[in-house]
Every structure is written in C-alpha cells, then in structure tokens.
Amino acid sequence: MKEADIITLAHGHGGRAMNDLIKNIFLPAFGHKELAKMGDAALLEIPQASLAVSTDSFVVNPLFFPGGDIGKLAVAGTVNDLAVSGATPLYLTAGFIMEEGCPLTTVAKIARSMAREALEAGIAIVAGDTKVVERGKGDGVFINTTGVGSLGFGPVVGYEKIQPGDSILINGDMGLHGMAVLSRRHGIELESGITSDCASLNGLIRQVLAGCREEVKFMRDPTRGGAAAALTEIAAASGLDILLDERLLPIPAEVKGYCDFLGLDPLYLANEGKVLLVIDPAAREKALRTLRSHPLGTDSCEIGQVKEKSLPKGEGRVLLKTLYGGTREIADDGGLQLPRIC
Amino acid sequence: MKEADIITLAHGHGGRAMNDLIKNIFLPAFGHKELAKMGDAALLEIPQASLAVSTDSFVVNPLFFPGGDIGKLAVAGTVNDLAVSGATPLYLTAGFIMEEGCPLTTVAKIARSMAREALEAGIAIVAGDTKVVERGKGDGVFINTTGVGSLGFGPVVGYEKIQPGDSILINGDMGLHGMAVLSRRHGIELESGITSDCASLNGLIRQVLAGCREEVKFMRDPTRGGAAAALTEIAAASGLDILLDERLLPIPAEVKGYCDFLGLDPLYLANEGKVLLVIDPAAREKALRTLRSHPLGTDSCEIGQVKEKSLPKGEGRVLLKTLYGGTREIADDGGLQLPRIC
Numbered sequence: 055m056k057e058a059d060i061i062t063l064a065h066g067h068g069g070r071a072m073n074d075l076i077k078n079i080f081l082p083a084f085g086h087k088e089l090a091k092m093g094d095a096a097l098l099e100i101p102q103a104s105l106a107v108s109t110d111s112f113v114v115n116p117l118f119f120p121g122g123d124i125g126k127l128a129v130a131g132t133v134n135d136l137a138v139s140g141a142t143p144l145y146l147t148a149g150f151i152m153e154e155g156c157p158l159t160t161v162a163k164i165a166r167s168m169a170r171e172a173l174e175a176g177i178a179i180v181a182g183d184t185k186v187v188e189r190g191k192g193d194g195v196f197i198n199t200t201g202v203g204s205l206g207f208g209p210v211v212g213y214e215k216i217q218p219g220d221s222i223l224i225n226g227d228m229g230l231h232g233m234a235v236l237s238r239r240h241g242i243e244l245e246s247g248i249t250s251d252c253a254s255l256n257g258l259i260r261q262v263l264a265g266c267r268e269e270v271k272f273m274r275d276p277t278r279g280g281a282a283a284a285l286t287e288i289a290a291a292s293g294l295d296i297l298l299d300e301r302l303l304p305i306p307a308e309v310k311g312y313c314d315f316l317g318l319d320p321l322y323l324a325n326e327g328k329v330l331l332v333i334d335p336a337a338r339e340k341a342l343r344t345l346r347s348h349p350l351g352t353d354s355c356e357i358g359q360v361k362e363k364s365l366p367k368g369e370g371r372v373l374l375k376t377l378y379g380g381t382r383e384i385a386d387d388g389g390l391q392l393p394r395i396c
Numbered sequence: 397m398k399e400a401d402i403i404t405l406a407h408g409h410g411g412r413a414m415n416d417l418i419k420n421i422f423l424p425a426f427g428h429k430e431l432a433k434m435g436d437a438a439l440l441e442i443p444q445a446s447l448a449v450s451t452d453s454f455v456v457n458p459l460f461f462p463g464g465d466i467g468k469l470a471v472a473g474t475v476n477d478l479a480v481s482g483a484t485p486l487y488l489t490a491g492f493i494m495e496e497g498c499p500l501t502t503v504a505k506i507a508r509s510m511a512r513e514a515l516e517a518g519i520a521i522v523a524g525d526t527k528v529v530e531r532g533k534g535d536g537v538f539i540n541t542t543g544v545g546s547l548g549f550g551p552v553v554g555y556e557k558i559q560p561g562d563s564i565l566i567n568g569d570m571g572l573h574g575m576a577v578l579s580r581r582h583g584i585e586l587e588s589g590i591t592s593d594c595a596s597l598n599g600l601i602r603q604v605l606a607g608c609r610e611e612v613k614f615m616r617d618p619t620r621g622g623a624a625a626a627l628t629e630i631a632a633a634s635g636l637d638i639l640l641d642e643r644l645l646p647i648p649a650e651v652k653g654y655c656d657f658l659g660l661d662p663l664y665l666a667n668e669g670k671v672l673l674v675i676d677p678a679a680r681e682k683a684l685r686t687l688r689s690h691p692l693g694t695d696s697c698e699i700g701q702v703k704e705k706s707l708p709k710g711e712g713r714v715l716l717k718t719l720y721g722g723t724r725e726i727a728d729d730g731g732l733q734l735p736r737i738c
Binding site for chain 2 (some may be wrong): 097100106107108138139145147149180181182187188191203241275386391
C-alpha cells in the first residue's frame, strides 16, 4: 500500500496532512456547518436549558463485523445512552485515535458509516479531533463519541421510581451483537446469518415515551456485560430484586448453541440495539403494542419482574427462574468472557 | 507487580472489576454527583441555551513530563478550546482507553491530576467511560475529554472580525510544552528547568474579555503544530496575511538553543498554556495591561500584526520578519517534527 493511502504520523501533527485528512474524509462524510468551520469548539443552540451529556470510547475488534462496524456502533452507542436517559439526542462529537499504517480507505469507510447512522438517528456530528499513534501503539482505529441531548421531551427516568411488581421489557432478541463480533473474530460462519443488532434506539424510545410517559420508570441499554450487567446495576441501585424467567428470554437457538459450545452465558453477551424498560405493570400491554409497532421492536416481550428484596442484608439481586424450575443468581462479573466487544 | 495492582482486561468488561476501578479511583477523584450516579448520561443545567462543545483526545508520550501530565493536559486542553471560542467552560466528560498492564497507581495519579486541574479551572467532570485494550494494542493511557460551555459570557469571536492592522498578542513564552515533553522523551536534563506551560486559560481569557469585550476579534490556543499551525489557519480563514516580527517572539534562549541543536523551529513547538489574541490595535495597551495582571499572563507581549493579503491569488500567509531584516514564509506543515506531543 502506498504512503499516500495509509495513516502516517504526519496525519497526527496539526499541519497540512491532518487538515487534508479532515477535509477529504471527515468533513465530506459529516458535513455539519459548525464542523466545517474547524474552530476550537462548535457553537450550538439547544431548545432547553436542561442537558444530558454522555461519553463512550469504542475499541471494538474487529472494526467491521456482521451487521455493523465501529463507526455505526460509535454513533448508535452514544445516541442510545442519551435516549435511555430520557433525552433527545441532538449533537455528537467524534474523537479518532488512529494507528500509523491504517488504510485511509478504512478510515473513510468508518466515517461514512458514522454519517449514515447519524442521519438515521437525527443527530448532528458537530466537533471532532484526530490523533495518530505509532504502529503497535494502537489498533487500527479507536473512536470516542460524546453526545449532548435535550431533556425537554419525555420524563426523566430514575432508579427511585422502580417498585416491586414493575415489569421488565426488552425490544427483541438478546446477544446478537456479542455473537456477531465473536463469530467474526474467531472466523466462524454463522449458518443462520446472525448479525449485530447495532442500531440507534431514540426513535423507538421516543415512541414508547409518547404513549407511556409516566409509566416508564427506568431504561438501560444492555451493552457491555449484557443484560446481566445492566440488570444487576438496576437491582443494586434500586435496592430491589429482579426475577427473570428463563422461558421468556428471547435468545435465538443459534446464540444458545454457540454459547453452550464456548461455555458462555448469553445473558452476558453485549447488545447494541436493545433497551431494557422497567415499566408500571398496568402499562405493560400498551407499551408492548407500541414497541412492537416500531421496526426495531417487533419482537418485544416481557422477561421478568421487579420483586421485594429477598436478602434483608446486602443489595438487590438478579435471580433467574430456570427452565427446570430452580432459581439461580446472576452475578455481575460474568462479562470477563468478552474483551473489546464495543 | 501483582495482578491486583495493574489494569487487566477484566477492568474493561462492564462487570465488577470495572465498577471497582470506577468507584475506587475515578469517583473519589472527580466526585460530581451526576458522575456518582453512574447513569448512562449526566443530566445537567446550563444557564443559557447557547452552547459551545469541544472534543480532544490526548495520546501524549510520556504520560508524565516536567510541568504536567496527560491528566492535567486533558483537562486544560479542552477548557482552553472552549475558552478561546468565547465560552465559559462548565462541564467535562472523560473517556479512558487503558492498556492491559498499566499500573493502577498511574491511573490514580492521572485521575487526581485531572481532578486538581478541573477544580483550578472551575469545570465539573460529569460523565466518563473506561475501556481496556490488550497489551501492545495501546500505550499506557489515552484520554478523550469533551467539554460543554455556555456562550452567555463575552463576545463570540470569529475570523470574519479580523482586519488589517489588528495586533497579535500572546500571553508569554513560546514552545515550553513541546520542549518539556521532548526533553523528557529523549532523557535530556534541561539546565534551566524548563517546564510545560500546561494550564487552563479560562480565567485569564475571562479577564481580558471583561475589559476588551468588543476589541478581541479572535483567539486560538497554539497547541499541536505550535504558533505556526494556529497562525496559518487564521491567515487562511481570514484571507489576510500575518506579519510576525522575530525580534518580538518570546522564545527563551534555552528553547532556541535546543531547537537549533535538533534542527527544529520553535514556532512549531506546542504550547498548552498560551493563547494568541487578534485584537483591535486601539485596545492593545489595555489588553496587555489586563493580561499582565493575571498570573498566567505576566509576560504577555505583541508578536505581530495582521496585514492586507500580499499575494492577490491564494490564501493569506504568515510571514516572519527575521532578525536580519529579511522576510520568510511560515508554512503549516513543519509540525511533522513532533509526534504525540498532546
């Protein structure tokens, strides 16, 4: 590959090569007027004075996987963090740490993917930064995205609203992102063509909040560490137990089979297009109807309920009622199995 | 070093090890109530509905250098990008990409340094993220910071305000950050103890804007690529020439000597506590008095002026009137000399 076609240290130095990279690849892809000014900060308007801000770095390996790539993931991941907080995502910043030798075509493909996903999610990429590290001091491309959202729309959800009896919903199949990344990493062909669920959920969430404004108590996207990590956090913070019913978990047979084979638990597999909703049980059917009417929620279902804490001492726990009628606890440290999933 | 004392892949997995890292190191250091909630997004108030947003990734090598470290740099760098845009820095996010094997003491030292600088600058660290990459896929610690500021205070500066005759000021000695990092990287002891100028400039800038609200046309912090990169950007964007006077450049003798020795040009050395101000010449003395009355501006001086464009075709250029009376052009691509300076 020619020098002109790869990332070189010169692309990281604040001079002409860096400016060319930004002008040839990033500006055409992202195209926001504040970005094009290449100022020190983007100057923005926001309808309300209450903000949500979220940051996430992405180090997924491989950069491209069935159903997505690091660029799509970097946009959708931060959009979703804002959306589950009850905010409307408005603005996104993008920071790139690129390894010397990375092909420019790879960088351009990632930038276009980010632009597509940002358009899909209705969020503007308004500020950016590029850095280059020497060969062997990075790994292709790392991306940080930071999102700013407005809290004008919808309720502010919170742990304190969660009560025993609340219903836990999810908008479809679990474990798809983790599965897709793992399969590509290990060179395994999936017969059924399972792909990452990576998607921006702000549209889906806006729809369910519009119908069930008061009844949605809490939302979280079960990404790194999977549903297990997200639910153990909810249990710990709310001081309540969560009882999952294994018969209700929407885990595709192929994900189950592959997990059995590798000794993994699908509850710890990352999702990148899923939201867990804690909802007043009276609104369960209405919320499920609303979720199912959206393309990203057609397979929405209930997977469990919030319960009074079963151990008087200690934090709330996540318990799984198994297919065989037993109950086992889901701990929060089973995620060890999957490095660099997002 | 024991397993418990270094970053392991488990710290990146979204489970207990990651939560312990956050609770033991980052939360005690940063301590904002929104951060402590460990939600998906920080929920914030902002006095005005006009925002400035800026993002920057830091990959400086070495992590610790005379006068600062990557943590101080990561806070001051983004604070300064907001401040030179005319914004009051309010909120900061911090994203860490850590290499497996990095000592926890290093991470903790960096976190404390960030906390100190954030306190100094009056900015709150409100959201964060931690990722871990395998040994040899990163380099110690990379940090992204993204800042949100309010545009309620001071004017919005802009290229379009710059006119021939405007004065170019700087708040003190040039080249100190680049020099300090290079000396540490190459194991050179500097006799005079030159240290990085790394500092948050929002206090200094607030002070000069309070006195010269209308007269400050434009500001930029001459970081990566040095004054040369910052001034060539200003010349290109304003369509005007900038004439620097070499006799006026505040470059310490030791920086000059070291640059001569290594074949570097001090105009390309990074600064991390300097601001270039383009100012109406009528306000020059007043601005200099105000700058000099602040601890970070005691050595403020004028270094050149804006001129009509000398080449009718093409962009504005930066010209240097040398000590010997000649004039040479400063190009924007001499920054190639210094990788990973910030």
